[in-house]
């Protein structure tokens with residue numbers, strides 16, 4: 001490799017490292033009581049400690065089934081753990097909304113945490129997407145109140161998932177995006193989480209993975225109702241292509257200089 005190629009690659013790496021150094025996830029959440037209904041306004045603080053106004057469930061996000069910008073449609077699958085078959089499938093996470101007790105069974109993906117340390121959900125966006133925001137929504141209606149609306153998960157992103165689905169394995173390319181825990185608040189209604197980043201983007205990923213844990217209350221099986229991914233598809237240049245482009249520009253500059261001299 002020539003010196004100029006190393007120089008271009010090093011400069012690009014330094015710029016990337018500088019950007020990564022100031023990147024910090026911003027995790028916000030909100031709890032809405034049943035009296036709000038499914039068309040609730042999420043923009044004001046709710047009823048639990050730490051609640052703030054957030055964006056509500058989206059029907060036009062990248063992952064949503066009705067999003068025409070999607071090439072082949074996002075898919076969601078359970079990689080580790082158990083899902084309660086008495087409830088809806090994972091398409092319920094991409095239909096643009098939340099439901100109340102009447103629509104609970106058919107439009108909610110319920111992770112069964114009995115005897116399980118965690119459950120792992122993976123979303124394949126089919127192509128790399130520059131993600132500005134991730135939102136997740138849960139809901140539950142049990143009369144006296146439950147902890148099943150609380151959310152506790154770690155969100156990862158990758159562009160090189162190859163099937164072994166281990167976010168810890170560096171050869172899978174998984175990057176930790178954010179840690180989420182909305183607390184152990186006990187009530188009936190909905191909880192929403194918004195994840196953004198101080199840089200304006202959470203990164204560019206084709207695959208997202210949630211490692212879901214028990215939130216800290218009895219029978220705290222999470223009842224997920226929506227998983228939004230706000231962003232746009234992008235084309236990622238190959239690193240080698242970037243370096244070659246840099247070499248080409250340096251070479252062009254050299255040619256012009258030699259013509260002047």
Ligand SMILES: [Ca+2]
Pocket residue numbers: 057058059060061063064093094095096097226227228229
């Ligand atoms: Ca959606």
Ligand SMILES: [Ca+2]
Pocket residue numbers: 092093094095096097098107225226227
């Ligand atoms: Ca939904």
